[in-house]
Amino acid sequence: MAAMGVGSFLSKYIHDDLLEWFIKFDLINIALGLIVYRFFTQYLSVVKKRWLEIATILCIVFFILMGVYSGKLLQHWEDNFYTHQIIYFKQTPYQKLIVTKNNDDLRLYINRVIQFSSRDEYRYHEALALVPLHIAPHKKKY
Secondary structure, eight states: OOOOOHHHHHHHHSOHHHHHHHHHHHHHHHHHHHHHHHHHGGGSOHHHHHHHHHHHHHHHHHHHHHHHHHHHHHHHHHHHHOSSEEEEEEEOSSOEEEEEEETTEEEEEETTEEEEEGGGHHHHHHHHHHHHHHHOSSOOOO
């Protein structure tokens, strides 16, 4: 599986439904741009008018295709984000929880951000143990 790509980076910060709203918002902006374009066409040369019309049509086609395929694209980015086998998945109203496993390594991701790896477990326990040990008045070795 591929490493974290641009899509995974973006989708970490953009909820799936929100991405679809961004696409709709972009289409509205293009439509408003066309309206403004119609008011100022008298000031443009014929070549600039044609270039702007072609660019606008290409933008509209692009965003329509993004709207149609956004679910598939986001699913593809999601599938390629995790390099190990997903053994647990839960979508709560607030976050997406995923646990992956590779040999003896378990990893917990919350909203595509790694929270825990069993390979690094000693680091978590060491930090939890050393602070109280440091401030303890009587230290003993067992």
